Amino acid sequence: MTKFIGIVLFLFCQNVLCQEYHFDRLIQYKETSVAFTGNRLVTVLFNSNNTSYYFVNRNWNDELDAYLVDNNLNVTHVYTIDDIKKSKDYEYLYSKRFNPDNCSIDCSCISIEESKNAGQFSKILMIKHINKKKKKKEYEIEVISKPYEFAVLKPLIEILQHHFLFCEEIKVDGYSIPTWIKLNKGGQIKSEQSLVLDNAIDVNFSVKKKDLVFRE
Template sequence: MKKFALFILFFFCKSLFCQEYHFDGFLEYKNSISGNNSLYFYNSNNKVYYLNVYKKFETIYGGIRDTENKILHEYGVTNKVNSIKFNYLFSRKLKLKKNSRKYFYDITEKKIDSSKTEVIILVYNDKKKKKSSSKIELIIDNSELIANENILFSFTDGIVNDVNSKITPGIPISIKVDFPTGLKCYYTLIKKEKTNTILTVDNVKIKNF
């Protein structure tokens, strides 16, 4: 999944018994270490859900994380020349952050210019903060003031999960992550566009997860 084609998708309910997700913007990031690209779809007026498209073991997947309904919808994704096709796989209960591991943070911000802010997040496993376990470095574009908590949660594998009120709003254009395992990831924003994308899930399928 070296490159995604530009696309607009419309999936409509065949009946009234379905859950509908609308996305009006998407971001495409490139991981300079693996060479893979990832997509992040969002609704600028509703931050309770978002859609990730990513590659894992040569297969492309999509996942809608819905915190309001506490559910995660998984899709198989086919990347074609001018479009991407989503094939529903299954749904499962979502483990919210209150049930996840608790982290503690030291956050510093520095203005680069009128539209960009540099943010450094040191992550600790305990509140004594003796030794950081992870480090996240961000450059945030403040020209579009969207909440970025879900973006950071997604690209740090849940390490950054409770800092939205402490970080300046905006779109991360650079995300560097040093994980506790020693793994390093460096994501760069390569595309930001408006879209009108709708995905739906049949409620019958949701009840069977």
């Protein structure tokens, strides 16, 4: 009877009080950008069996911000750590809902060129043009990638470049991992990201539903 009650309470936490997430892969990039000085580390946690959700850490100096995206629930949970030298605990800030059908990019102004060499690496050049005539570039993103065991290309491009590979109109092979990304605009390199870590992990993360505060 006691065992049965324990199981019921566990399921109650799972289904009512808590939302549980499991991660088994850590992927990390070093980032440089004209928007900030020095380097920033962007760390992404995935579940290789369920890429509908992921957890992102972005840190520079002693500051860190983080967010968890759940594409099944269409919600993002936002966290922070003010000083990572003093604390390793995430402070929950707020949550926000999103509409997965909202794509702010006009895909008719986009062209994608993909080339593969004799080795394992491939190159994707994503060009955003000024208009549908596609005669003048607004900016371009160059991605060097290699094959990967599960589909991480689209979410990683969205995380690292906040960009249009999440649009349904764009069709590329998602089973690859970026090893290097460069954003060019106006003949200048605006940002670069390079892969520095790809490790197996075993991490569980809980979101307490009763503590959630939603913002617009």
